[in-house]
Amino acid sequence: MKNYNVDQLLQERPWLKEYDPDVPYIARIPEFGAADVLRNTSTQYPDKQAIWFYGWTCTFWELFMTVNRFANTxxxxxxxxxxxxxxxxxxxxxxxxxxxxILTMGGVVVNMNPLYTVDELEHMVMNTHMKALITHDELIDKIDALTQRVIIPNVIIxxxxxxIPGQELAAAESLGIKSKGWHHFGEILDATTKGYRPRPxxxxxxxxxxxxxGGTTGSPKGATLTHGNIVSGIYxxxxxxxxxxxxxxxxxxANICVLPYSHVYGxxxxxxxxxxxxxxxxxxxxFDVEEVLDTFDKFDDISFFCGVPTMFNAIVNHPRAKEMDLGRKIVVAGCGGAPCPPDLIETLLDMNIFFxxxxxxxxxxxxxxHQPNMGKKKVGSIGVPFPNxxxxxxxxxxxxxxxxxxxxVGEIVTKGPxxxxxxxxxxEETAKQLRDGWLYTGDLAYRDEDWHVFIVDRSKDMVISGGYNVFPTEVDGVIFAHPKVFDAMCIGIPDDYRGESLKAFVVLKPGETCEPEEIISWCREKLAPYxxxxxxxxxxxxxxxxxxxxxxxxxxxEEMAKRAR
Incomplete structure (x- = not known):
């Protein structure tokens, strides 16, 4: 490993001084396939419980052996x-x-959101030339429609x-998939006798x-993440x-896992x-807030809980949350996916949740x-760059x-593993966003004197109103702080006088009523006129x-279509 001069490194990367005590300035990342992460833990802690699912459990060794068998399948x-x-x-x-x-046998996982439409799934299948699709019985009708449009050689249901303990096991015949030539997950797994680990x-x-x-800027594009990317992320x-x-x-x-695994964040x-x-x-x-709170009730000790702002907002505004001493149960709560409004952060901190x-x-x-866990946190900041x-x-x-x-303010560009x-x-899209190894993120941000980074908005979402730059995320946060508001999102709309102005889409908390003028008056107290x-x-x-x-x-x-009518 290359030897680094610490003083020189701190000069080149001044944010390193903000790191927690045990976080390395330069992290050592092993060069192996991502599946080795599971193999290593299963060897170290074979009898530790790996999964809990409505009372069903398995150990790390049991998970490892099942993974080996399904890899051979x-x-x-x-x-x-x-x-x-x-x-x-x-x-x-x-x-x-x-x-x-899939990782163990050397295949490439294509993450697919169960909420996607047939059109969206068709685009993904066609783009990746998918060899197999693994899904569940509630989506059989959707997959039926999909396979009328595209060829998927192997469908596993x-x-x-x-x-789930106590429920009768399904089979290809009972699910009505045998005649389609599709496979039942459990049947093909049980039929496999090979328990050794494939070694590609x-x-x-x-x-x-x-x-x-997520298609925030147009048609979804498939970001190709390598084994080096995934292993670096995990470490x-x-x-x-x-x-x-x-x-x-x-x-x-232990970790309550409700963030969708269909996205690399989860x-x-x-x-x-x-x-x-x-x-x-x-x-x-x-994510169902009642089920999440029920699950917190079942477990006294949660090391890590990750979510997005809408999840945390639903939890802290639920009447049960204040009685549950969540700050005692959760060691660390981490948030991502979207900027967390300052008022929500204050509420989490008031509940003694380590956020x-x-x-x-x-x-x-x-x-x-990311923000340091133990070190300096600044409200509104997303923290400092990771090691490497x-x-x-x-x-x-x-x-x-x-x-x-x-x-x-500038656009965040980043390089690294x-x-x-x-x-x-x-x-074509790769060339637009990757230039000389630098990824142009489209996120507008600034850094303060300690190199803590503050996201302003997406460059493509910025609205120019009467010559002034307006960042919708800022206005979202102001509206979100209104006591009656559960969620908010602003966009730019055509304005004959200003060129563009803002329109706010607002979701109220259950049982609340509100008039548009109340939201506008609230903003008038806290924002510049434009x-x-x-x-x-x-x-x-x-x-x-x-x-x-x-x-x-x-x-x-939707707004442009409405105005075109």
């Missing part, structure tokens, strides 16, 4: 190293088994109840996971929490962190910049560096991706 279906295999499942044991089995030769640059973007998350979470005895480590920060840290994954297939915020994207394994990560701020128009001056190899089968929304529309929900990112494009498209 996949190979027996004539799926080879490098072939793409889609996982269209919520959080469940079958997802965990399928994910690590499971049933959630197959891993895997290089760090080999594709590991294809994570389609950097482990290092980042080492000063606090690394001190917890292994037998206590896969790395929840599933993979649990595996490298030998923590029990307490799996929940969807940490950060920012990443599909193209960087959902990791890049280099960040610059550049003028979006000229490309010139602006990070030399505190509080100067987390940056994707490119977009799968899409060289930032105040001109229109307010109340809705039951606003569009967000599975990991909480604002999908403003959907609102803009």
């Amino acid at each position: 996949i190979l027996d279906l004539d799926i080879q190293q490098g072939d793409r295999v889609g996982i269209l499942l919520p959080n469940c044991p079958q997802f965990v088994i399928a994910f690590w089995s 499971t049933r959630m109840g197959d891993y 030769v895997i290089k760090s640059e080999d594709p590991c996971v294809i994570q389609f973007t 950097l998350v482990m290092y980042w929490g080492s000063s606090l979470l690394g001190k917890i005895p292994v037998e206590r480590r 896969e790395v920060w929840q599933m993979s962190w649990s595996i490298i840290m030998a923590a029990t994954q307490i799996l929940l297939p969807r 940490s915020d950060g920012c990443g994207m599909s193209e960087t394994v959902a990791i890049n910049i 990560v280099v960040v610059r701020l550049v003028d979006p128009e000229t490309g010139e560096d602006v990070q030399g001056e505190p509080f100067k 987390l940056v994707m190899a490119g977009y799968w089968n899409n060289p 930032k105040i929304p001109k229109e307010v529309e109340f809705r039951d929900s606003v569009p967000r991706s599975g990991v909480g990112k604002a999908l403003r494009r959907i609102l803009r498209d």
Whole structure:
């Protein structure tokens, strides 16, 4: 490993001085296939509980052996190293088994959100030339429609109840899939007698996971994450929490996992962190606030709980939450996916919940910049860059560096082991975002005197109103702080006088009523005149991706279609 001069490194990366005590300035990342993470933990802690799912449990050794068998099952279906295999499942044991089995035999996981439409799934299948798809019985009609449009050589169906104690096991015949030539997950797994681990030769640059973007800027693109990317992400998350979470005895480590594993944020920060840290994954297939609170009631000790702002907002505003002493139960609560409003952060801190915020994207394994766990946290900041990560701020128009001056807004560009190899089968988009190894994120931000980074907005979401730059995220946060508001999202709309003005889409808390003028008056008290929304529309929900990112494009498209009529 290259020897670094610490003083020189601190000069080049001044944010390093903000790190927690046990976080290395330069992290050592092993060069092996990502599946070795599971193998290593299963050898170290074979009898530790790996998964809890509605009372069903398995140990790390049992999980490892099941993964080996299913990896051989996949190979027996004539799926080879490098072939793409889609996982269209919520959080469940079958997802965990399928994910690590695909990595073990050298395949490439294609993450697929169960909420996607047939059109969206068709795009993913066509783009990746998928060799197999693993999904569950509630989506059979959707997959029927999909396979009328595209050829998927192998379709594997499971049933959630197959891993819930007391429920009858399903079979291909009972699910009505035998006549379609599809496979039942449990039947083909049980038929496999090979328990040894396949041993493909895997290089760090080999594709590991294809994570389609949430479509915030157009058609979803498949970010190709290599084994080196995924292993770096897993190890950097482990290092980042080492000063606090690394001190917890292994037998206590547990993690309520409700972030969707269909996105790399959930896969790395929840599933993979649990595996490298030998923590029990307490799996929940969807976010339902009552079920989440019921699960917190069942377990006294939760090491790590990751979520997005809408999840935390639902939890802290639930009447039961204040009686549960969540600050005692949760060692660390981590937030990502979207900026966490300051008022929500204050509420979490008032409940004594140890909270940490950060920012990443599909193209960087959902990791890049994060608040220190034990060190300095600044409200509104996403923290400082991770070890091995280099960040610059550049003028979006000229490309010139602006990070030399505190509080100067620029686009975040980043380089390091987390940056994707490119977009799968899409060289044009790859060339737009990857230049000389630097990823141009589209996020506008500034840094303060301590090099803590503050996200301002997405460059494509910025609104120019009467010559002034308006960042919708700022206005979202002001509206969110209104006591009657549960969620809010602003977009730019055409304005004959200003060029553009803001329209706010607002979701009220249950039982609340409100008039548009009340929201506008609230903003008038807290914002400059050119930032105040001109229109307010109340809705039951606003569009967000599975990991909480604002999908403003959907609102803009709807608004433009409405105005064109």
